[in-house]
Amino acid sequence: MPGFFKTDGLNANDINEKYFDNDQRIELYEQLKQREQAWWQARQQLTLLKERQMFWFGENSFMMWLLWQLVTYVVVAMVLMLLSKLLDISLPLWQYITIFVIHTLIFVIMLGFKGRFTTLLERKINQADLSSEETLNEMTILAVDSLYRDVHAKAPISLKEIYRYYDAQFRLASLHRLLQKEVDAGRLTYGDQKVDAGILPLELADDALKEHARGVIYKSLI
Known part of the structure; x- marks a missing residue:
């Protein structure tokens, strides 16, 4: 469908602006x-x-904490040795022991607050998840009078063609996620091929869709 993207030398931006009824679109x-x-x-x-x-609070998190503590022991020891050489001073053994005891106490205290750190991180995850869902809902509302209308008007159409239609201004993963909502609502359906990219991180989903976007066809049911 090459004429769908360019007509008389116009690119997709020109087509979009001509397609709009007014500045609101x-x-x-x-x-x-x-x-x-x-x-x-x-x-x-x-x-x-x-x-x-x-990484920090998973099933093997305790081992990671211990490993990190061992790494910090090595770093502290190297710093002390470097300072001793640069400043030409020699600390007595009891001072070295005191430093490492304090270091160990700090680690034990942090380990004791692990549950609180976990709760704080979970709260941040919930907030980020809520923010993501709210933004996606806002995108869906905006897509009703823009993206969805265009796709229904041009269906059947592939994800690759939709991507090119908008001059790659929207990511494939974003388009796929928005159109999936229309599929779930029963107003669009897939052709022969379907890519379940929603379970992947966005970067991986975008890469996966680049390989299969041409074969993902959307058909309108309205």
């Missing part, structure tokens, strides 16, 4: 792009927090 797309950026950032923040939770 253009504003809808601008708002949708802004909300997509906010959603992408919220999802990345959520992924980062979940990775941090798994």
